Amino acid sequence: MKLVLSFILLMFIVCWSPGTLAIDCYYGGKGGPVDKSVTIPSFAIPSTIGTGEKIWVSPIIKVPVYCDNNTQPDGQDEKIALWVSPQSGASDPYLQPGITFEGADHDAEGGPDAVDTGQCVGSASSGSQCTGGTPTSRRFVARIRFYVRLKQRPPHDYVSTLSAIPLIAFAGYDDVSSNGHNLKYTLTGLNNIRVLDCGVHLSVSPENEVVNFGTFSTRDIQRHNITRTFTVKATRAEDAECSDGFKLNAAFFTDEHLSADRLLLRPGNGLQLQLLSGTEPVGFERFNSFADFTTGELSVEKEYHAELSPVPGQDIKPGSFTIVVLLRINYH
Structure with a gap:
């Protein structure tokens, strides 16, 4: 990250x-x-x-x-x-x-x-x-x-x-x-x-920071979307010099092609990836509130869902693929 x-x-x-x-x-x-x-x-x-x-x-x-x-x-x-x-x-x-x-x-x-x-x-x-x-x-x-x-x-x-x-x-x-x-x-x-004189340590689950959708057929993905879950945890760095309060915003960035509204990532193989927090789309290149460390909180953990689905009207190209997404944190 x-x-x-x-x-x-x-x-x-x-x-x-x-x-x-x-x-x-x-x-x-x-x-x-x-x-x-x-x-x-x-x-x-x-x-x-x-x-x-x-x-x-x-x-x-x-x-x-x-x-x-x-x-x-x-x-x-x-x-x-x-x-x-x-x-x-x-x-x-x-x-x-x-x-x-x-x-x-x-x-x-x-x-x-x-x-x-x-x-x-x-x-x-x-x-x-x-x-x-x-x-x-x-x-x-x-x-x-x-x-x-x-x-x-x-x-x-x-x-x-x-x-x-x-x-x-x-x-x-x-x-x-x-x-x-x-x-x-x-x-x-x-x-x-x-x-600041403070900061956070970030951790992601899965620990290898890889969200694996496994193997699936074209028929599988056309019948239903495939969803995987991952979590991001921010833990305040506690030391003698840590006195500042701060808040965090988070956003997901990628060099892959995005839909016009930046809600869907499309790698060019007939599939599209959407990130959700609960049932709400998170989108890409959009900073959203992640954590407030001005109130005494020591750690904050958020769960996200990665949902893979077909792009309407496009043929699905078989074969393995990798999508790189970066999580960026904004201190303020």
């Missing part, structure tokens, strides 16, 4: 360091927004988390990118880069922001770092088609997670002095520009993080 937190979106505008204009990139389409932001909500860091661990991770953000206006003087194609930490500046001694793109983590530190998106914009002068589409423009969707990890353990009640950090920009591979239209994201809310 990983301890991470969710986020909300707000607008924020910052200044970016000058550079050489190569291409323009917008959100959604030509002339769309170029300044976006992700804001970290108020939450707390427990004393049980270790250095190097991620303390907050966003859901996958699908960014619709549109780029055009390749001004390369030699008529060559221009690669589209995802610039991490496009503007050098102040950093936090304890908190390290970053992004996950194409399965790789990129910490935002040490100045601009160009990550190849695998996309490019063709040149009108050469008539190049580049990677497809019209010669002089390119549309694609970038799937990104934003995160914050611990560089080192902050002192109790530490609050960051940074309110905003320029995190990424979509621009030409040669340089990121303040004069052109570069789609940028700024991370805000590092000063919303509270440092």
Whole structure:
């Protein structure tokens, strides 16, 4: 299990360091927004988390990118880069922001770092088609997670002095520009993080953290849904320094495909998975109240049901399959 937190979106505008204009990139389409932001909500860091661990991770953000206006003087194609930490500046001694793109983590530190998106914009002068589409423009969707990890353990009640950090920009591979239209994201809310002197220990039953549906036939699953039960227990860490009260929210996250309402996980084999608390759907990527440790409680245990059923109108593909679901806990 990983301890991470969710986020909300707000607008924020910052200044970016000058550079050489190569291409323009917008959100959604030509002339769309170029300044976006992700804001970290108020939450707390427990004393049980270790250095190097991620303390907050966003859901996958699908960014619709549109780029055009390749001004390369030699008529060559221009690669589209995802610039991490496009503007050098102040950093936090304890908190390290970053992004996950194409399965790789990129910490935002040490100045601009160009990550190849695998996309490019063709040149009108050469008539190049580049990677497809019209010669002089390119549309694609970038799937990104934003995160914050611990560089080192902050002192109790530490609050960051940074309110905003320029995190990424979509621009030409040669340089990121303040004069052109570069789609940028700024991370805000590092000063919303509270440092606790307490925490919880989490345990899951089954102890191997595997919910096994066993072997079943297509006829079995078409006749009735298959349900398995698992429990999650949070136990307050009791030591001499533990004086803070706190509450917990919990959410289930996955990289698998979800239904539009995020209630059903669909792995692409004609089956779907739903999580329930009692008879109520829990959903995915939704934080719900889990425990209150402000009232003297020492432990809280919750039971969940994992229900497997056919996707209406789809054929079921036989064979074994594995679904990975992460439980994330939000301290506040």
